[in-house]
Amino acid sequence: MTFKQKKETLKESEEQFRTLADSIPNLAWWANSDGYIIWYNRRWYEYTGTTPEQMEGWGWQSVHDPQMLPKVLERWKASIATGEPFDMEFPLRGADGVFHPFLTRVLPLKDSAGLILRWFGTNTDISEQKQAEEALRQSEERYHNLFNTMDEGFCIIGMIFDAEDRPVDYRFLEINPAFEKQTGLHEAKGKLMSELAPAHEKHWFEIYGKIALTGEPARFVNEARAMNRWYEVYAYRVDRPEDRHVAIVFNDISERKKAEEVHSRLAAIVESADDAIIGKDLNGVIQTWNVGAEKIFGYKAEEVIGNPISVLVPPGYTDEVPEILKRIERGEHIENFETVRMRKDGTIIPVSLTFSAIKDTSGRLVGASKIAHDISERKKAEELIKTLNEKLKRNVDELYAANKELEAFSYSVAHDLRTPLRSIDGFSQAILEDYGDKLDENSMDYFLRIRAASQRMGLLIDDLLNLSRISRSEVNRGTVDLSALAREIVTNLQKTQPGREVEIVIAEGLIDEGDEKLLYVLLQNLFGNAWKFTEKIAKARIEFGVIQFDGKPAYFVRDNGAGFDMAYVDKLFRPFQRLHDVTDFPGTGVGLAMVQRVIHRHGGQVWAEGKVEEGATFYFTLK
């Protein structure tokens, strides 16, 4: 082939190449061996919006990023000098003025002698590739962030199996920062679970082993006793199946479990309570209903939940419900509100209701709880108490009326019985005085007897009135010096019979609580008796003292006088009962009855010991 032929052939092949190069989506060009660009394909002009004149030779620099240009020129010149292929990414400005990233590759075309004939360059738009790279980077960053910042623990483990393919352990390959907080395991990465928690239950290995083998993900809640925690877990296989890697996302739910436990315990308490515990929303619709409610009202939970609370309210009480709701909304706590409610069978029962507001976690009122206590039994008891009280009051009223009558009776006894006595005595005396000289001894004796009898009857009436006065008078309690009272009484007795010699022994400091007036009457009678019944004793002795009886002081008045037969001791305190002849020892037989009444008015006890001709002792306690 001649040179001309050769040149023709080259030209021809160049033509063919140009046709081909014009049809590809890349930008393409030819340059001379010195880098002078002699041809661009159609895509170049389309993309850059330039003309062949502008681009010829080194004109391409105008579509480059000026910042990148020096580097590009340096590299391009280096390639021209060395003949090494050029490979670089840089942006080119498009016809719209926007730069797009291009991967530019330039290869030298050499002749058989190895001399460079031409440079052939392509610029490939790598915008999409760049975008994909960026998207991937962002996505990775996002997942990395998630991995680092999520509250859930995350780890990738490599399962370890024994010779028979049974899962026996696992190694932590990756862990996230939350892992330690969630597990309490330090520096777990790279370590075996068996090193970190030797007591870790076998079932954990089995669950993860199964996931590693089958690739089936699992979601479950399980307890890790060795770590004293409860976990909610999602686990799935990652990487190649033969790697037997499992990714685990988990959450420590121990607190929630505890709360659930408390909640279920509370629920059990509510459920088992005898009282009806009912939850309702703000519209008064029943939401919860325990066994107690079922027992008290007769409705089963399933038939009453969702119904308005008013099904329990008997006619005539319907106004109560909105009133109660209003009060709860105001924040009031209503306790022991007593009213009546209606059972399923229509019977009305008395109940005591306690209401409290139910609030959600943000403190918003969402309903009310109602505790109803069946107070039928209590009401019955109250009714009984009321009846008894009324009866008691009637009895007291009757007693009071009877007492009033007795008082009126006593008063008329005082007047109406004494007045004729005075006439009998007075006119007998008048006869004796005025007609004494006309009467014989017998008649005189009769008149004297009439007088004596009427005077004695006067005394009896007086004492009867005194006795009734003790029963009627009020007890005014105060501190009483019994020793001082005794001394005063004895002094008065001695004045009545100054000639008598009686040894008196009065214990000092006998002080107690009681009505001074009544206790004076009491001591006066006891000392009066002692004084009277020692009259015939040569060496009379009267003693006032105290002993302990049933842990209480028991006071006593002891004498060495006539005494009495213990066989008649129970008659001693009855009014008008006398153990001695009136001619031996005068008296009406009312004294000891008065003593007994005074002691009874004080809530105390009185008793006597004695022996005929050897004296008597009278004991009494107060309160």
Add this chain to the structure above:
Amino acid sequence: MKNKIILLAEDNPDDVKLTLRALKKSNILNEVVVASDGVKALDYLFGTGEYEGRDTSNTPQVILLDLNMPRLGGIEVLQRMRADERTKMLPVVVLTTSSEDIDRVDSYRFGANSYIKKPVDFDQFTKAVQQLGLYWLVLNEAPK
């Protein structure tokens, strides 16, 4: 002592007789006017009723007043007397069978000067009347 009138308000004729006898035995010889109930006692004091026109300036030296009388009781007589200027200062001795505390308290509250319980024993009664006469008729100067 002769001019000094004693007004005895007493419904029981026995008691009137015995009181007069006791006064006589005690040598109290004053004129005794007997009113058999409270109304008559007030009529005498104020010159009304059967005592219409009586010179009321001639007031009794002492009034012996029984508490239980028909028509008008002793306590009411006492109240009327103490409410009237003419009889406000007259000495009144309440004579009664009653030994009830309430009577005694009422008597003093409404202005009785003395209180004497009539005992069953006539001798004691005579003694009481004697002392009473001495005190009110002899020793005690009536206010002018």
